Amino acid sequence: MSADGGFLEDTRSWLLTRRRGQVIFDAGEPAGLMYRVESGCVRLQINNPDGERQIVVFLFPGDLFGYEITDRVCSAEAVSDSTLRCWPVQAFLKSPQEQPRVTIQLLEAAQRRFGEMAEHIDKITHLPAKERVLWFLNGLLTCPGLPREGGRIHLPMTRLDIADYLGVAPETLSRILAGLEEDGYLRRDGRRDLELSPEGFPNARSEASLKLKTAHR
Amino acid sequence: MSADGGFLEDTRSWLLTRRRGQVIFDAGEPAGLMYRVESGCVRLQINNPDGERQIVVFLFPGDLFGYEITDRVCSAEAVSDSTLRCWPVQAFLKSPQEQPRVTIQLLEAAQRRFGEMAEHIDKITHLPAKERVLWFLNGLLTCPGLPREGGRIHLPMTRLDIADYLGVAPETLSRILAGLEEDGYLRRDGRRDLELSPEGFPNARSEASLKLKTAHR
DNA sequence: CGATCAATTGAAATCGTTCAACTGACGTGG
DNA sequence: CCACGTCAGTTGAACGATTTCAATTGATCG
Numbered sequence A, B: 001m002s003a004d005g006g007f008l009e010d011t012r013s014w015l016l017t018r019r020r021g022q023v024i025f026d027a028g029e030p031a032g033l034m035y036r037v038e039s040g041c042v043r044l045q046i047n048n049p050d051g052e053r054q055i056v057v058f059l060f061p062g063d064l065f066g067y068e069i070t071d072r073v074c075s076a077e078a079v080s081d082s083t084l085r086c087w088p089v090q091a092f093l094k095s096p097q098e099q100p101r102v103t104i105q106l107l108e109a110a111q112r113r114f115g116e117m118a119e120h121i122d123k124i125t126h127l128p129a130k131e132r133v134l135w136f137l138n139g140l141l142t143c144p145g146l147p148r149e150g151g152r153i154h155l156p157m158t159r160l161d162i163a164d165y166l167g168v169a170p171e172t173l174s175r176i177l178a179g180l181e182e183d184g185y186l187r188r189d190g191r192r193d194l195e196l197s198p199e200g201f202p203n204a205r206s207e208a209s210l211k212l213k214t215a216h217r
Numbered sequence C: 001c002g003a004t005c006a007a008t009t010g011a012a013a014t015c016g017t018t019c020a021a022c023t024g025a026c027g028t029g030g
Numbered sequence D: 001c002c003a004c005g006t007c008a009g010t011t012g013a014a015c016g017a018t019t020t021c022a023a024t025t026g027a028t029c030g
Helices: A089-094 A099-126 A129-141 A159-166 A170-182 A204-211 B089-094 B099-126 B129-141 B159-166 B170-182 B204-211
Strands: A014-018 A023-025 A033-039 A042-047 A053-059 A075-078 A082-088 A152-154 A186-189 A193-196 B014-018 B023-025 B033-039 B042-047 B053-059 B075-078 B082-088 B152-154 B186-189 B193-196
Touching: A042 A159, A042 B099, A053 A099, A053 A159, A053 B099, A082 A089, A089 A099, A099 A129, A099 B042, A099 B053, A099 B099, A129 A159, A129 A170, A129 A193, A159 A170, A170 A186, B042 B159, B053 B099, B053 B159, B082 B089, B089 B099, B099 B129, B129 B159, B129 B170, B129 B193, B159 B170, B170 B186
Parallel strands: none
Antiparallel strands: A014 A082, A023 A075, A033 A082, A042 A053, A042 A075, A152 A193, A186 A193, B014 B082, B023 B075, B033 B082, B042 B053, B042 B075, B152 B193, B186 B193
16 A cells, blocks of 8 residues: 655655544645655545545555645544654655656555545445445455554554444444354454454355346446 | 646547447556547446446546556446547656646546545435435536536436446436426436426435534544 | 337335443543 | 543344335337
8 A cells, every 4th residue: 555666765754643533634725745654543534514424544554645736635634643754745746856756656646546445435335234344354454554463453443433434333333243253253352452263254245246146237 | 627737738649439338448457548538428437246336437528537557446438429539648657848747637636536536435325315316416517518508417327327326226216316306306308318497406405414413523 | 110128116125224221441530 | 559430332122214126117229
């Protein structure tokens, strides 16, 4: 998920720390800095007028964000205490030296994010709640930035965060996790720690897809 | 939605036509050309392994797409017969003359798209089916590239396309449209034409939001 | 003008939400 | 260091919106 090619390192930057829940920037604000997560976890989200929240993506160490050129397109908040490295975007865009290399990097990062969001929409609309949760958990397992020992995961985010990411009521998420624990696929340890079964998950879709649905166009 | 600053015009390009339903490119393919819709309508979509489809965005005249640098992150197909202007992306990225100006344009286009997709996810997860349809119809009304005379719209896409965009069953969409017509908010004329009421829509959210929900964090 | 398939309509089933109550994890102050 | 309070998280039960399956209509095209 990280996208620096070493260019960023050569450029003036500085560190910032944000505490759990702190706002990094809000949708609509004029952009200035771009960030890379050094430690912790950040969420990009939409805060809609009805007071509801849609978390668009969780960002982990190595991930770049906030490289808007004009205005912020969504809000960013620290999920857990985090340290961020930041650069003034304008510096890149104006420097004829750095500009080409960096903007292409950013363009690629943006494309990658686009693909991930498209997948996100797809999962939310086509998967039932349980399989969304499994998808999320699998994503955690293959997330390079997340501190992890074996199948043991320390979640930086709350249940409500996860629910708002998956488009599910927190109660539903709770029931699903309880069910997975019941069936031996994981063990909950406090609010933040998960022990995922090494044998992997029910893999519900491979069964379901045997039904050989014929949609497609 | 359009994002050219005149730079593109100076660069070698050519026209392409695609018939309704034709594939423009598929997810995973190596990228080569980038496109601008000149006439017609294009959809970007995810074709998931279960044969289901999620339409991510409809593109209209003026819209740029396909500016991936490496691989296609989703598929593109013509919704209606369309003409497309295309450029080799590499030509921009290699030319020191054009590169800076164009990549910044593309970066901005990508950011705009990001914001729209985030909103799309938000609508899908937080709005009930009827309001999703109203949101879509309102979007059509404020879409500069769509041929329109007053409140009369000629839809380039099928009901199934719309359903796959909104994350709703086609039957549900059908019932909702019937209901809106029943209530005098629109008139259906064949499969492709809609006459939207000039007084606008029920504006369901403003009533609903009087309930003053207190979510947010 | 007829065939075909998109679109519509009906009825039943279901998954997830909602409302409400409870539990217990975590941190704070004594 | 332990007791206590608070709020995140969990559990229960009922409701309801949307899906699903099935049948029908009707628009569009050859």
